[in-house]
Amino acid sequence: MSTDKKLRSYDWFGKSDKMGFVHRSWLRNQGYPDDYFKGRPVIGICNTWSELTPCNGHLRDFAEIVKRGVVEAGGFPLEFPVTSLGETIMRPTTMLFRNLAAMDTEESIRANPLDGVVLLTGCDKTTPSTLMGACSVDLPTIVVPGGPMLNGRYRGECVGSGSFNWLHKEKQKVANFSDADIHEMEIGAARSQGHCMTMGTASTMACMVEAMGLTLPGAAAIPAVDSRKKVMAQLSGRRIVEMVKEDLTLSKVLTRKAFENAIVVNAAVGGSTNFIIHLLAIAGRLGVELNLEDFDTIGSKIPLLVNLKPSGKYLMEDFYYAGGLPVVLKEMKQYLHNEAITVNGRPIGENNAEIPCYNNDVIVTVDAPLQKEAGIAVLKGNLCENGAIIKPSAASPELMKHRGRAVVFESIEDYHQRIDEPDLDIDETCVIVLKGVGPKGYPGMPEVGNVDLPEKLLRKGVRDMVRISDGRMSGTAAGTVVLHVSPESAVGGTLALVMDGDMIELDVANRRLHLDVSEEELQKRRAAWIPPAPLAARGYVRIHIEHVQQAHLGADLDVLRGGSGSEVTRDLH
CATH class of the missing domain: 3.50.30.80 (IlvD/EDD C-terminal domain-like)
Structure with a gap:
């Protein structure tokens, strides 16, 4: 067996005692050869795929692409599911279950023989929930955003999935849209795999993790069905193996400077207000000092550079063709901590130093912004x-x-x-x-x-x-x-x-x-x-009501703030 005690997975697969025999022998029923247990970094692929989460419906296939990259780099990929949160389906609200999914992610990572983690995310809460959980364990971690849908289409015009929802009443009651009109809009609004293609919360979360250095450069805006998204997934699988060897953990990437970069970028792209409540919760897991006022002092005077719905005209597909988030990061360099490290091991400023813009109507310059002061x-x-x-x-x-x-x-x-x-x-x-x-x-x-x-x-x-x-x-x-x-x-x-x-x-x-x-x-x-009166007498909802913190603290459960690290609570040996 392996003698590489640097790997966390050694305690499961590297020993010649009874429990080493148990862990290896049962996993062999999946057909893994000897060399998979001999010092290969074990990479957990945390998958939020579910047929009840339409925005993440393609992530089952993406897991296989990530696995290819992991194996190519000499790793041992093992996919595992966690609670998936379908914004468009779940009732009463996915926010009720964000902390449950974070707990699921945290305990799944800690309890298993993982050396590094790939988070496959998409729909709104699947990004912050899995990241919150991963932060509380603090292993090397990389995010693969699932990507936005292609632009919605309706009678020759582009429409944003999600944005039309808020016009539904107006169109019916005032604009006299017929049932047939609404049906035609319904069919064309979400016409491909992926999450909402407006700068809604899903796209905001994808931009957030790229701005914080948790994805490979350019990952946020690639449409889900674009072949380049598959390439990004495979390269991420390769990179996480190297991150394990370098011991590049989450806490080394997610410094205070990374959080400040995210706040600046969120303002520049016109991101969702939900960004605040999720970023506060993520900071709470790592012990990074962040408060509500920071979003105003750091981000409220930032120029708006991205002309996307609901604050603008275009959609995420257009954003990607214009150059995507790397263009914004380059344009905003005077406001950013360009030395902040990213998951590819290089500073964020270096990653985005030579990126051209291909459409200055979609991404404007800092000298001629859409608004001089955006943010929250x-x-x-x-x-x-x-x-x-x-x-x-x-x-x-x-x-x-x-x-x-x-x-x-x-x-x-x-x-x-x-x-x-x-x-x-x-x-x-x-x-x-x-x-x-x-x-x-x-x-x-x-x-x-x-x-x-x-x-x-x-x-x-x-x-x-x-x-x-x-x-x-x-x-x-x-x-x-x-x-x-x-x-x-x-x-x-x-x-x-x-x-x-x-x-x-x-x-x-x-x-x-x-x-x-x-x-x-x-x-x-x-x-x-x-x-x-309390609205629940039992189960998770009761736990949520009794332990959830207020919005200005990120609405995490008080018992989940902070982290317990990667050590397993009790060893069977």
Whole structure:
């Protein structure tokens, strides 16, 4: 047997004792030859493939391509499944299960004879969940993003999967789209394998991991069905074996500088607000100091360079043909830590120093940006003591400073029941307030913050209003939407105390969100407030409710922050 004790897998496969016999003999029923157990780095291929996750439906085939690269480099590939999270299918929200998938990933990696890991990701939560889990073990790890779909098509025009969802009501009620029109759109919106091709959360997560140095250069934007994505997967399989030999672990790549680079790049590409809650959770697993205010101080003054829906015109396929994220990284070099190391062993600035741009309408220059200041604004005030966020690039400029009367919905069910009532006392100057959709209150913090406007206002031509909630918003959506209010209403945050008719002031330039109610009146309301009953008595959902942290901390479970390393809890020997 192998005498290479540097490999973690040696403790399973390298010894001549009883347990070495057990581990090898049972695995031999898969037909592996002797040399696979003699010092080859064992590479775990963490696969989020599932037929219930349409965006990841091609990853079963991609695992085989990664395996080719691993074997070519002298490694021993072993694929394993983890909880897959299909944003478009799962109820009540995949965010409820992100931490469960992270726990699954962490324990699967730690418990098995793995020396390095390849994360096969795609749909929104599959990237942060698997990365969170991998960070808590801290082995050499590389990410292979599944890639976006080809551009959606509808009657000769490009349409974004996801983005049309938020126009569905408007098109039916106001634009008089017929059932046949909607059906034709449905067929053409998601026409190939891959995740949403807007700069939604899936694409944002792919850009995030490339900006942090966790993928090979250029991996984020390659369409899922492009043959070059397969090449990238195979080369990643080769590279992870070398990373094991170099002991290039996650914590060596994911330094504070890598997190700051990700914040800058997210602003430059017009990325999803969900980026914040996931990056905070990832930092919490590694013990990297990161707080909500960092996203504003580091990222809110960054120029917007990428002209993609929902903040722009184009889609991810166009982004790739224009040169992809390497062009943005090169263009943004004055804002980045160019010396930050990446999984190929080279600094990120060096990786992207010679990349040309092939379409300056899709990716503009830093000297002539689409917006001078993009990124995320972090709001503070008596309505959000621990913070709230808004995405200025997706908001209406005229609403960025606004004072309006609150129209309050106590739950998403209350909203659905009353929003289209003809006698609802609401106009375009009002502020829609939605409670009960935070991490504990929903539970799981769904993407409902960008609620549809009342039908009667849509018919008047109103297309945006200020909306405030403790929930999230899809990265494919737009609007003047205040999100992630913390503390949430379910734990007694000030949001829980808002009543119909209260005046609310939003001032994005001054980072202020204020409920114009006296402290004396708020104290009376707080004394009368009754906490909502827990929504689960057993199982994982109960664990989630009891242990989930607030949005400004990343909504991870408190018992999962940090990491336990790669040591197995108890040795059978």
